[in-house]
Amino acid sequence: MKACGLIVEYNPFHNGHLHHIKEAKESSGADCMIAVMSGSFLQRGEPAIIDKFHRTQIALQSGVDIVLELPYPYAVQSSDNFAAGSVHTLHEIGVSSINFGSESGDISHFITSYNTFKEKETVYKQQLESQLDQGVSFPEASRFAYQQIGLTNGTMDLAKPNNILGFSYVKTILENNLPIEPLTIERTNSGYHDQTITSSIASATSIRKALLENAAITSKIAESIPTETYRQLEQYKSEATTWHTWEKYFPLVHYRVMTMTLKELSAINGVDEGLEYRIKKTAKEATSFTAWIEAIKTKRYTWTRLQRMFVHILTNTTKTDMKDMLASSSVPYIRLLGLNQTGRSYINQIRKQLDVPIIGKLSRNIHPMSAIEEKVSNAYYSILPPRPKNQLRKQEIQPPIQI
Structure with a gap:
């Protein structure tokens, strides 16, 4: 079986994500779609609005066959470390391609940009250090340094958030000589940071903002998310009594x-x-x-x-x-959050070929990283009333979700 990897947060899962899965499956020719997903806390340092298990349920009902958890030390990180953890996790489970959404929408632009970056890496680093020494933030310093080597204009703009992440994925694949084909599709309609819902394909930012501003899920929100997302959002709010903010x-x-x-x-x-x-x-x-x-x-x-x-x-x-936790270039284990029948067939096929263990339940005895994950889970659910907190936290020690 051929597998395609997706690097996701699904905070929450919306129609744009559904479009991405369909396009990725078609362009990769994959039999199995595998998503590596941030857990309780996300790349930009935010708590996920609902927990990873309910987000896993949505993904499995929407075209994803296997959902893996991106370990916390990689999840709450800048783009390069986030990419390293995500790409290496997908490499360990044997994907032949990774498909990501970008403002560019053309993978050749990423390859050409990587070659330019390698040719002018010394200039990039000099400009980066100069900006940092002047007290500029790393993102701004990096954007300036990219601009100085011609990577913020023309066919490839590394000032755009999804292009930046995509470039980090491609860079991880090429610098580690991984047998993974990078693929990309263009983001449609909404921008990454759009604050308002203007169509049926809206940004996760605008959906979260609308959820927090309204006591119930409005018709406008409902039009921008699949039915399963609607169901899981309502279920989680009912169980937990609150969104995580x-x-x-x-x-x-x-x-x-x-x-x-x-x-x-x-x-x-x-x-x-x-x-x-x-x-x-x-x-x-x-x-x-x-x-x-x-x-x-x-x-x-x-x-x-x-x-x-x-x-x-x-x-x-x-x-x-x-x-x-970040000392190794690889990941110590693969955390399985959920899978369907196709996912089970894929796991059975490749299990003996894996170089790292695949785990379902969280146990602090597996690896020091799992002890950190236990702390993170406790912190995430800490804002909930005692009964739902205890009930939802038990999901960590239960088998992976299977549909």
């Missing part, structure tokens, strides 16, 4: 900061360059998560970087933890 976690992360010493805070991953002093100082006046981020944010410290940092504070993930 940063404001819900504000009291917890605020308490953490107020009771930590400067030394403890400085040990947390992402708390760099004396940032612990600024975090402590602003905490005294903070009345909401949004206001706190605004008080800390500078030209150097972007909103996304600070959100990732706060996830690590919430989960007590230290620099040492992260360094140890």
Whole structure:
């Protein structure tokens, strides 16, 4: 069987994702579609609006055959580390291609851009370091450096969010000489950061915003998501009593900061360059998560970087933890969240060829990374009332979802 990989968050799953799965299956000629999905917390440092198990159910009912979890140390990261964890996870399970959405929509542009990048990598690094030394944030410094080598104009714009991620996927594949064909489709209608729903294909950002602004799922939201997403959103809200948003976690992360010493805070991953002093100082006046981020944010410290940092504070993930987890170029195991009959057939076919174990239930004895995942899961469900919190948390130690 031939497998195609997808790198996803599904926060939440919408009609654009459905379009992507169909196009990816057709363009790859794959028998099995495998999605590696961020778990409780996402690449931009946000909590997933509903948990990974309900998102897995949606994916399996919408054309995905196997859903894998992207380990936390890779999930809450900048594009290169996020790409490394995602691509290597899909490589370990034997995909022959990876298909991603992009603003470009032409894979040849990514290959040509990678060749240009390698030719001018020294210039890129010099420009990047120069900008960082001037106090510019990494994303802005990187965009400037790409511009200096001609990669933010013409056929390939590495100032666009999905192009940036796609470029990182292609770079990971080519630099590690992986036997994976990169494929891409163009994003349709909505932009990545669009704030409002304007058609049946809307951005996840606009859908989340609408969900948070309305007591119920409106007809406009319903038109932009598949029926299964509607069902799972309603079910999760009924079970958990709330959506997961940063404001819900504000009291917890605020308490953490107020009771930590400067030394403890400085040990947390992402708390760099004396940032612990600024975090402590602003905490005294903070009345909401949004206001706190605004008080800390500078030209150097972007909103996304600070959100990732706060996830690590919430989960007590230290620099040492992260360094140890990312020491290897591969992943220590494959976490299986769910599969269907096609997925079961594929797993049975390739199981003996795997170089790393494939696991279903979370157990801290498997690998040190799984102990971190347990902390992350506890942190994610911590905002819920006791009964749903205990019930939903038990999903971690149950077998993978099967349909």
